[in-house]
Amino acid sequence: MANALGMYRTVKRLGIPDSNIILMLADDAACNSRNKFPGCVYPAAARDLDLYGDNIEVDYRGYEVTVENFIRVLTGRMDSSVPRSKRLLSDDRSNVFVYMTGHGGNEFLKFQDNEEISAFDIADAFEQMWQKKRYNEIFFMIDTCQANTMYSKFYSPNILATGSSKLDENSYSYENDMDLGISVIDRFTHYVLRFMESVNKTSQATMQDLFDMYDPDKFASHAGVRSDLFNRPIDQTLITDFFGGVSQAEVLAPEEEFYYSSTPEGGHQQESESFTHVDSATTSGAVKSNNDEIHGYSDLLSVVQDLQREPPKRDTTGLFRTWVSSGLMFALVAWVSMRK
Amino acid sequence: MSEKQETETIPPKDPSKLTFESAFTRRRILASYWLVILLAVPLWWSYTSISRLSLPESRIQALAGKQWHSDIRVHVKSNVKAHPVDAVVSDVARLLKEDLKESEGVSIQFVTDSKSSADTYEVTLNTNVERASLRGRKLTIGMLPDDDAESIESSRLRLASVLRHLLVPPPPAERSNSPQRVVKYSPRYRVSFTLLNEDSASGKAAYTWDMQQAFGAHLGPTIDRLSPLHNFTVESQVQFHAPLAFSPKAVEHEGKIVHGLTHEDLTVFVNSAEWTLSSAVSNDPVLHFVAFIPSKEHDPLYILDDEGHPTTSNAFILPQWGGIIILNQHQPHLNMFALRPIFQTFKTQLLTLLGVADLPPAGIQLDNNEPFSQWQFDALMRRRTMENVEESRDTLLSIVKLVNQIQNMPVGKDVKGDVLGALNALEHAFEVGSSSPMKAFKYSAKAFILSSKAFFNPGNLGMLYFPAEHKYAVYTPLFASIAAPLVAAVVREFLAWKKARREGLAERPKTD
Numbered sequence: 001m002a003n004a005l006g007m008y009r010t011v012k013r014l015g016i017p018d019s020n021i022i023l024m025l026a027d028d029a030a031c032n033s034r035n036k037f038p039g040c041v042y043p044a045a046a047r048d049l050d051l052y053g054d055n056i057e058v059d060y061r062g063y064e065v066t067v068e069n070f071i072r073v074l075t076g077r078m079d080s081s082v083p084r085s086k087r088l089l090s091d092d093r094s095n096v097f098v099y100m101t102g103h104g105g106n107e108f109l110k111f112q113d114n115e116e117i118s119a120f121d122i123a124d125a126f127e128q129m130w131q132k133k134r135y136n137e138i139f140f141m142i143d144t145c146q147a148n149t150m151y152s153k154f155y156s157p158n159i160l161a162t163g164s165s166k167l168d169e170n171s172y173s174y175e176n177d178m179d180l181g182i183s184v185i186d187r188f189t190h191y192v193l194r195f196m197e198s199v200n201k202t203s204q205a206t207m208q209d210l211f212d213m214y215d216p217d218k219f220a221s222h223a224g225v226r227s228d229l230f231n232r233p234i235d236q237t238l239i240t241d242f243f244g245g246v247s248q249a250e251v252l253a254p255e256e257e258f259y260y261s262s263t264p265e266g267g268h269q270q271e272s273e274s275f276t277h278v279d280s281a282t283t284s285g286a287v288k289s290n291n292d293e294i295h296g297y298s299d300l301l302s303v304v305q306d307l308q309r310e311p312p313k314r315d316t317t318g319l320f321r322t323w324v325s326s327g328l329m330f331a332l333v334a335w336v337s338m339r340k
Numbered sequence: 341m342s343e344k345q346e347t348e349t350i351p352p353k354d355p356s357k358l359t360f361e362s363a364f365t366r367r368r369i370l371a372s373y374w375l376v377i378l379l380a381v382p383l384w385w386s387y388t389s390i391s392r393l394s395l396p397e398s399r400i401q402a403l404a405g406k407q408w409h410s411d412i413r414v415h416v417k418s419n420v421k422a423h424p425v426d427a428v429v430s431d432v433a434r435l436l437k438e439d440l441k442e443s444e445g446v447s448i449q450f451v452t453d454s455k456s457s458a459d460t461y462e463v464t465l466n467t468n469v470e471r472a473s474l475r476g477r478k479l480t481i482g483m484l485p486d487d488d489a490e491s492i493e494s495s496r497l498r499l500a501s502v503l504r505h506l507l508v509p510p511p512p513a514e515r516s517n518s519p520q521r522v523v524k525y526s527p528r529y530r531v532s533f534t535l536l537n538e539d540s541a542s543g544k545a546a547y548t549w550d551m552q553q554a555f556g557a558h559l560g561p562t563i564d565r566l567s568p569l570h571n572f573t574v575e576s577q578v579q580f581h582a583p584l585a586f587s588p589k590a591v592e593h594e595g596k597i598v599h600g601l602t603h604e605d606l607t608v609f610v611n612s613a614e615w616t617l618s619s620a621v622s623n624d625p626v627l628h629f630v631a632f633i634p635s636k637e638h639d640p641l642y643i644l645d646d647e648g649h650p651t652t653s654n655a656f657i658l659p660q661w662g663g664i665i666i667l668n669q670h671q672p673h674l675n676m677f678a679l680r681p682i683f684q685t686f687k688t689q690l691l692t693l694l695g696v697a698d699l700p701p702a703g704i705q706l707d708n709n710e711p712f713s714q715w716q717f718d719a720l721m722r723r724r725t726m727e728n729v730e731e732s733r734d735t736l737l738s739i740v741k742l743v744n745q746i747q748n749m750p751v752g753k754d755v756k757g758d759v760l761g762a763l764n765a766l767e768h769a770f771e772v773g774s775s776s777p778m779k780a781f782k783y784s785a786k787a788f789i790l791s792s793k794a795f796f797n798p799g800n801l802g803m804l805y806f807p808a809e810h811k812y813a814v815y816t817p818l819f820a821s822i823a824a825p826l827v828a829a830v831v832r833e834f835l836a837w838k839k840a841r842r843e844g845l846a847e848r849p850k851t852d
Contacts, residue, residue, distance in 0.1 A: 017612040068801070077798045083620055091524060124746050131738030132795055201604075322816070326824060333828040
């Protein structure tokens, strides 16, 4: 949860109003009875910065954070009764930044321990957004185990994607808070946020600078970048294109005459930006990304990968197994019933 | 002995056979199980399959290649000897043709008969006219009476440029570097007016305003004029405490300390976290208009230019969001007189945001006190029509494309209905496009609304993607455990039946 809250704090600091941020949070950490610091979420063991703080606006929390709601937010297919604050009101001029974190695996990310979103779902959702001109550019960032597989299925234009780790790699947490007994932030997000601290509203830092900062030794994983769908050179793409709100104002000349005369001057283009954060932290722990849990997952995941890597073999052996077990069952039933 | 006889007459009970069991009952029970399963199969099929109704693809594809264009008819009358109608028309038509791009979707025709249609524009050329004037769809413009080539050329160039600006205002992108100032088309807008006191406790505040009267007097005609295009809902409020999220820079100006807003400050002026500027009752786009009264601490508040000097301007526009005006001098009660300049500014801001083009740079006068001219309204309507047509066509095309591309995407009855409705409206719009601009606009707006509705239908959400092994994982434990005993029972029953038949056959010759 500290991952998403840290990112939320950063985009807010860079001038995105809350109305343009959609924060989806399991939100079960701050007020968890096992949290020794009630109402606080710290991104570091030093506990010098409280991310939960005074002014955060969580749009979707707890059981509202579902795969379906996330896809609905992206595609805009909402019930008419959903309020503005829960909608992604973007258009063809919007740059959208999507940050996701949680437990994941090869081509999926878990939501709340009971659902998962696959890379195909996100890719389709982005394509639908593109078709309805709901974005100008998307910057997709994901911090999870085997994160880079999540953006491998994208096929819509103008998407820049980055993830924390390769296939078969875990994303590790940055440090443990011994008082809480859990790890507090992931390495990838920690270093990205640290880099973002050097960026301000008028910064000229580019995406390339961000990607150059990636260091496999520090992350303990190989962070990846996918820019083949993106049609601008990334060394000319400013970080603030995605992380900063650069709404521009234009000054009107004083009105003197009674009849209509409008002479606006000095206008600049506006970029309305909208941000979506998803944090699918587990509901079991107080704060997500416990190292042990990650290892537990990697065991499970390796099975899935093996299955996926060799589909023909799986088909025949699977079939074989099915028939053998059915046959065994038949034999047992027959034996029991035929017994006189 | 007797015991032995008894055992011979009453055979011992076979524990594997029940007294009430008969082959017939057993087979009926088995058959009823299978019957239930067979009857449930269609139900299961209809519940798990995705309803995908067919869409009128060929009709939608047929629209894809069509170029939208509307005809404008102009009738020219000349009272100037040096400018006979024929010569003026051929010259101006040539100039306009050079200037207009195909993509602007407009063709201008010059007609000789002004009575042909109510939509015909009338241009009268006169001498001794200082300022060109507009009344309804009539334009009176002055031409130089001299008949030397140079003045004829300049007069006609001017006429062509004025017509170009009035009939087809160049897209805003070409006029200034703020192409995204104009809000996107929506059939409904909410217009919210706020009298915002930074801190009324500081003693410098306006507590009441004659908003209703001022609105009626200054904005009412404008809103009425625009009502064929949009439906407006107006709301207003007074707030007494609205702190800024930053503190304005103190600068020295004419020997006094004043407070200034730099250009960067303007962009973050709206403190969206703490100001509630509109009610959230509907999802219509909101246009905000704010009269901001700085607190005593920040008074007077000016907008600074790039060099950091205060400017005379006190109002600015946030593109697509709304307009803000800063009031430094005011009474505790803002009466009609005090509100006049404020609402004039609001009017300008509103028109700018809605995309009403400015009058051509060459001074043109509106005859009566219309809020803006019929020419501007028509030009706006033409532009909105074209935008709506293109937008709804793109939406329809992308619906078709997505439905073909994403096999899991359901297409329900209401989606199909909306797509058909949008398609019909769009085809009507193309039909009436050149004859009746107003009807074409109505149809295009309908197409726009319906196509967006079809696209954003909540039921349209593509089912989530499940890999094949997920499906096996769900179905195998459910069905294998039921299917195995059922199939085994059938096989067993069949074997028993065969055995019985064989025995029966073996017995029959004996009895016969």
